[in-house]
Amino acid sequence: MEVTAARTLADVYADWKTAYRARLAAKTLSNPQGLINRLAEWRPGQPATPQEFQPDAYGRCCPLEDFCAWLVQEARLPGKNGTKRDRGLYNNTISSYLKQLRKLLKFERLPFDWIEDDFGEEVERDPLTFEEVMQLYRHEPLELKEGSTNALSRRHVRDCFVFNCLTGPRYSDLARLKPSDLMLETFRDESGAAQQLPILVYDQQKIKRDKTKVHVALDPIAYEIWQRYQGKLPVPSNKHMVATIKQLCRAAGLKRKVTHVRGRGAERITREVELWQVVSCHTARYTFITLQFEGGADVVFIQDSVGHANLNTTRGYLKTRLKDRHTSTLAAFERLRRHSC
Structure with missing residues (x-):
């Protein structure tokens, strides 16, 4: 048989x-x-x-x-x-x-809910400061050797990454942006004068049947990059972008020491690395959210600008700088000390 x-x-x-x-x-x-x-x-x-x-x-x-x-x-x-x-x-x-x-x-129509995930953990990421974003944007990539064609593609990666840091879409949404996603909306300033602001309006898409319309105003540098490519950003593959942006950040001098922590079972592996070593495509989204928060934007407005369905998701992205945490801690005790006198 x-x-x-x-x-x-x-x-x-x-x-x-x-x-x-x-x-x-x-x-x-x-x-x-x-x-x-x-x-x-x-x-x-x-x-x-x-x-x-x-x-x-x-x-x-x-x-x-x-x-x-x-x-x-x-x-x-x-x-x-x-x-x-x-x-x-x-x-x-x-x-x-x-x-x-x-x-x-x-x-396979077999029981699956019984599998518990005891391994998933939140990773502490390190966003760029605004000064570091500008430092990267001012950096002019050099050709690797005479006659190399890499310099142009490296500028493309630099521009796409900086644009992402100033607008915040996911990599997949960044790669789908098209010229028609930019709108010029008319606003009136405090004096009543009318002015047009460039607004990026795109469909955020995690899965094909789950779309969210996102609106984000473009910073002048982001608008400059958009115009340079006429709305057709030359976004490379994720793998190529990650590898190249690390090289560019290193060449631009983004060597601030950061603590890199990962879990392996019950073990915690901690190492000090330079910032460029841990930069990825998703770093840009973290950077945008953090810079908005540090610049005084309301967390609800930030949530709308990145298309998060839950406010707690946005809060999970927010990263205050270590020096700001120390300053806040000391200031709190100083206020208590003044009140007790």
Whole structure:
């Protein structure tokens, strides 16, 4: 009698990708592939099945516990040229794998709510100061060698990143901006004189059926960048933009020391690095929100400018500078000291 091979999680992923190929972006469709690859590394030659990732009568799942322990202790981060480095993955990476596992189990119509994510944690990001944004904008990228064509593309990355720091869209929304997203609205100043302000109006889109209309006024430098490219910002791929903006920030002298903290299981890994080393596309969004807050903008207005549905999401982005926290702490005690005299 012919024996049918057990359905694997890789099979489930292939069917899920086929079912959602018309509704989700290519990047979203590729997200579970990381989980599938890690499962293959965990148990070479033994494909994982959805049924084994189900709880027993006591609510435990030994295969999942073993997989998570392997991720924390044994899995290695990918390095350059296919090499591996740093034994053990960061907690947020493990958290992303658990989310993908829940997604595939749900698609397979198996219980998935029982999987608890004890790994996800908020990452403390370091936004740029306004002076650092301007320092980067004034930096003129140099050609790597005579006849190189990289200088122009580097200017593109610099302009796109600075524009993002001054307007705040997600990378995916930044890449979709088009000339028709700019409107000139007429306002009257205190003297009653009419003036036109450039307003960026775009659809923020996390998933295809969830759209939010966002309005944000353009700072003069952001408007200058917009006009330079006639509303067609040359946004590169996320990977290319991250790699290039790190190089540009380093060359521009953004070497302020920042504390980089990541969790690996119960371990906390803390290291001092230079700012350019931790800059990413999402740093621009953090920078915009932080600069707006430091400049005195109301947090509700900031929420509208970035399209957050929940005010607490906006508050989670707000980062006060360390020196401001110290000053505030000392000022509070000084006020108490004056009142007690």
